[in-house]
Amino acid sequence: MKKSLLAAGMALAMASGAALAQVKPDVLVKQRQAVMTLQGKYFGPIAGMASGKVSPYNADVVSRNATYLENLAQMPWDGFQPSTKDVKSAALPAVWEQNAKFTELADRLQAETGKLAQAARARDEAGVKAQFGAVGKVCGACHQDFRMKQ
Amino acid sequence: MKKSLLAAGMALAMASGAALAQVKPDVLVKQRQAVMTLQGKYFGPIAGMASGKVSPYNADVVSRNATYLENLAQMPWDGFQPSTKDVKSAALPAVWEQNAKFTELADRLQAETGKLAQAARARDEAGVKAQFGAVGKVCGACHQDFRMKQ
Numbered sequence: 001m002k003k004s005l006l007a008a009g010m011a012l013a014m015a016s017g018a019a020l021a022q023v024k025p026d027v028l029v030k031q032r033q034a035v036m037t038l039q040g041k042y043f044g045p046i047a048g049m050a051s052g053k054v055s056p057y058n059a060d061v062v063s064r065n066a067t068y069l070e071n072l073a074q075m076p077w078d079g080f081q082p083s084t085k086d087v088k089s090a091a092l093p094a095v096w097e098q099n100a101k102f103t104e105l106a107d108r109l110q111a112e113t114g115k116l117a118q119a120a121r122a123r124d125e126a127g128v129k130a131q132f133g134a135v136g137k138v139c140g141a142c143h144q145d146f147r148m149k150q
Numbered sequence: 151m152k153k154s155l156l157a158a159g160m161a162l163a164m165a166s167g168a169a170l171a172q173v174k175p176d177v178l179v180k181q182r183q184a185v186m187t188l189q190g191k192y193f194g195p196i197a198g199m200a201s202g203k204v205s206p207y208n209a210d211v212v213s214r215n216a217t218y219l220e221n222l223a224q225m226p227w228d229g230f231q232p233s234t235k236d237v238k239s240a241a242l243p244a245v246w247e248q249n250a251k252f253t254e255l256a257d258r259l260q261a262e263t264g265k266l267a268q269a270a271r272a273r274d275e276a277g278v279k280a281q282f283g284a285v286g287k288v289c290g291a292c293h294q295d296f297r298m299k300q
Contacts, residue, residue: 031191034184038225041181071221075188 025084032079033089035072042068043135046116050132059123066113066120066128069135073113077106090148098145105142112138175234182229183239185222192218193285196266200282209273216263216270216278219285223263227256240298248295255292262288 023031042065048054049062080095080102095102112134119127173181192215198204199212230245230252245252262284269277 031187034187037181037184038188041225068221068225071218075191075218 025081025087028079028081028084029087029089029091032076035076035079039069039072039139042066042072043139046120046128046132047136050129057125059120059125062125062128063117063120063123066117070110070113070117073109077103090150092146092148095146102142102146105138105146109135109138109142175231175237178229178231178234179237179239179241182226185226185229189219189222189289192216192222193289196270196278196282197286200279207275209270209275212275212278213267213270213273216267220260220263220267223259227253240300242296242298245296252292252296255288255296259285259288259292 045054046062046065046069049057080091082096084091085093085096112131116128116131116135119131195204196212196215196219199207230241232246234241235243235246262281266278266281266285269281
């Protein structure tokens with residue numbers, strides 16, 4: 001019984017656990033889209049509270065969400081393999097045609113979410129309010145040039 | 151220009167950033183499914199390397215993945231709201247009918263991934279190899295009782 005549960009868990013893990021080069025393009029797209037979905041889940045409440053549109057400000061939620069976001073911001077990029085160019089998604093060809101610019105924005109997102117998480121964990125509400133816009137700007141800048149208009 | 155990018159980023163964030171109670175059931179399902187997708191992405195290579203099916207063992211990748219997994223293991227559960235019962239997904243009614251058992255497994259996943267991440271960050275290869283199976287077992291146990299057979 002214990003062994004079969006383990007086997008089931010392992011089979012599941014192995015199915016998505018091949019080396020990156022062997023991951024199918026449609027799986028890569030699904031994985032990177034999953035990250036975008038979760039970045040929205042956790043940045044949304046931060047933006048709401050930091051902008052004053054959602055109240056009261058909850059430093060515990062902001063700290064938790066910003067830490068998740070800092071992790072998530074590292075996750076999408078290896079999903080933008082050239083092998084995924086022909087998979088239906090909102091990614092524009094510019095991702096590969098202007099890859100240096102795309103990579104620069106990817107790096108900026110990681111830097112800005114890192115700063116946000118640091119302020120959030122320090123319970124520095126003023127720091128979070130000063131920093132959340134920088135994160136939102138990178139989201140918007142990348143979507144403007146690299147994502148199909150929705 | 152800067153302002154409009156910020157506005158775009160904020161609009162995006164606000165769309166998914168309402169208080170949890172206001173998040174639409176289909177969005178909750180999409181978010182929790184996104185977590186499952188990413189848990190697979192990051193646990194897979196750990197299971198592969200720890201079981202010896204993928205080599206060589208890369209302690210840096212294992213440490214990074216296990217830290218992501220530790221974070222991800224905290225994320226799915228608030229997506230299993232009763233409001234999502236009627237949204238098409240692989241979740242079985244048992245999630246709500248045997249919710250105490252489901253919650254216990256959710257807690258166990260967080261505990262086991264926490265231990266795994268601790269060993270992984272300490273570059274304790276033997277510890278990772280001793281612990282990864284406990285994580286896989288919780289995945290398998292929860293899927294067996296609470297997830298539609300795929």
